[in-house]
Amino acid sequence: MAEDFPSVPTLGALISEGLAFLAVFIVVIFLFIRYAKRKRTAALTLATTFTFWGLGALAVLVGSILQYILLPAPNPGVIQFTRYGFNLGYAFSAISNIYMVLFVSQIFAQSPLFRKTGKIIPLINAILNGLTIGLIIDSIQTDPYNPAYGLTPTIYHLVLTIIAFAFLLGFSLIARKNSLYRWEKAGFSFIIGSALSGIMIYLMFALDRIATLLIPGFEYGYTPFLYIGWICAILMATLAYAGYVMPPNLRKWFSETEVK
Amino acid sequence: MAVPLGAVITEGIVLVVVTFVVIMLYIRYANRKKDAALALAVAFTFWDIAIISLFINRILSYLIEQEIIEPILYQGEIIVFSELGINLGYAFSALSNIFITLFVALVFTQSPMFRRTRMLIPINIAGLNGITIGLLIGATMRGWPEPSYDLMPTLYHLLMTIISFSMLIIFTVRPYRQSTLRWERAGFAFIISSGVFGILIYLSFAIDFLLGDGGLNVFEKGYTPFFYLAYVFAIIMCSFAYLGYVMPNYVRNWFKEKDSIN
Numbered sequence A: 001m002a003e004d005f006p007s008v009p010t011l012g013a014l015i016s017e018g019l020a021f022l023a024v025f026i027v028v029i030f031l032f033i034r035y036a037k038r039k040r041t042a043a044l045t046l047a048t049t050f051t052f053w054g055l056g057a058l059a060v061l062v063g064s065i066l067q068y069i070l071l072p073a074p075n076p077g078v079i080q081f082t083r084y085g086f087n088l089g090y091a092f093s094a095i096s097n098i099y100m101v102l103f104v105s106q107i108f109a110q111s112p113l114f115r116k117t118g119k120i121i122p123l124i125n126a127i128l129n130g131l132t133i134g135l136i137i138d139s140i141q142t143d144p145y146n147p148a149y150g151l152t153p154t155i156y157h158l159v160l161t162i163i164a165f166a167f168l169l170g171f172s173l174i175a176r177k178n179s180l181y182r183w184e185k186a187g188f189s190f191i192i193g194s195a196l197s198g199i200m201i202y203l204m205f206a207l208d209r210i211a212t213l214l215i216p217g218f219e220y221g222y223t224p225f226l227y228i229g230w231i232c233a234i235l236m237a238t239l240a241y242a243g244y245v246m247p248p249n250l251r252k253w254f255s256e257t258e259v260k
Numbered sequence B: 001m002a003v004p005l006g007a008v009i010t011e012g013i014v015l016v017v018v019t020f021v022v023i024m025l026y027i028r029y030a031n032r033k034k035d036a037a038l039a040l041a042v043a044f045t046f047w048d049i050a051i052i053s054l055f056i057n058r059i060l061s062y063l064i065e066q067e068i069i070e071p072i073l074y075q076g077e078i079i080v081f082s083e084l085g086i087n088l089g090y091a092f093s094a095l096s097n098i099f100i101t102l103f104v105a106l107v108f109t110q111s112p113m114f115r116r117t118r119m120l121i122p123i124n125i126a127g128l129n130g131i132t133i134g135l136l137i138g139a140t141m142r143g144w145p146e147p148s149y150d151l152m153p154t155l156y157h158l159l160m161t162i163i164s165f166s167m168l169i170i171f172t173v174r175p176y177r178q179s180t181l182r183w184e185r186a187g188f189a190f191i192i193s194s195g196v197f198g199i200l201i202y203l204s205f206a207i208d209f210l211l212g213d214g215g216l217n218v219f220e221k222g223y224t225p226f227f228y229l230a231y232v233f234a235i236i237m238c239s240f241a242y243l244g245y246v247m248p249n250y251v252r253n254w255f256k257e258k259d260s261i262n
Helices: A011-038 A041-072 A080-107 A111-115 A120-142 A151-178 A182-214 A224-247 A248-259 B007-030 B035-065 B081-107 B112-117 B120-143 B151-179 B182-212 B225-246 B249-261
Strands: none
Touching: A011 A041, A011 A224, A011 B035, A041 A080, A041 A224, A080 A120, A080 A151, A111 A120, A120 A151, A120 B081, A120 B120, A151 A182, A151 B112, A182 A224, A182 A248, A224 B151, B007 B035, B035 B225, B081 B120, B081 B151, B112 B120, B120 B151, B151 B182, B182 B225, B182 B249
């Protein structure tokens, strides 16, 4: 079987990856500021979650830029930077998933599920996401020049991301239902929107990979799904900012509409 | 490489010893209903499953090699069960490491370290041991039907085992020093010894791999004396674990009698 080499990234891909990284980076800064003010463990966990996600986006961006500038030949023994970028990106995203579920367990610690199970769910989730990282390390070890960007880890990571965000979604939906104030409801709605966008990112990346590998005409890669994936990432970061940080003017606006 | 009958018998003996300890640990949990006791029983259960995987796959390999049963094929190639067993064994042992750390976190939950970090350490250890499982699944899928038994997961798992058992040893040293009763001190000493032998098991397996398959080729492929030594350490570890965690009444009374005489 012929070896699978990555294509040169398009300028559009570089720009969308850069914008997504910038959006997440801004959210990370605000989340750490929020933690510095409140000193809550859950706030630190959330900031760590987005930090790892930001590192994932950074890895993909750096890998793509290097591939774009250095144009490595598609030959065995030549380092293919985008492959490192995507593999490291998925590894960091797996760590992010671990902290996401930990965050949910900390915020909703008093829910019957977490009161009964303690920290067993985040523990099992950590094992499953660690497995993703192990698979990625194995693929890098197997071919250190052109690590495989396989469909199995991509889909496995998608499943784990759906599970992680589903926890956030489920508990946020209940909290939204129980909240009385409009700004509170809006905050939870933003968090729900952010979680849905988070799932959509990896769904789009998986579809991009499936299309590249299986659908004739998409062999070059960088299918429209990839761009939609990065747009979802920007959306996720924006909604996370509105939901978790909620700037005072936004809260004020919702509070005022409440009075009316 | 040919599977020696000695390897099959050794693993069978270890399996019996570990199963006995596991049963005793579950009886202890049934009596006390404590989360920590359950975590410990689960840790040893995963270790037991690891030995079961090794033992069954080693027997299958032995029987195929001795032409007692027909080889089992996958797309025309023979499935190498002994290598599959090793990878499965390491994967279950990685799960065992996680529950050892969880056990430490539950028992010493009031220590400054766990009061500050709560379950963060066991969760991070879970992720790190998950990497071992990922490496093993990768190696098994890549080499199938002859799963590769690589140096990196072996050494990485050794490191993870050292971390888990070191936590157990370090946290047990303090109550050992503070305890006044002889049977209590003996119990903690057994637990510490169990931790030390737990590390020695994987150190011996790593040395076995390095001297055999791992490239140094000091011994003919596989099954160096360190392989058997590792299982001797496993039996000692389980014996100390039984004495330390379960401590049968006659052992406890023996120490109490010594206390009263003094």
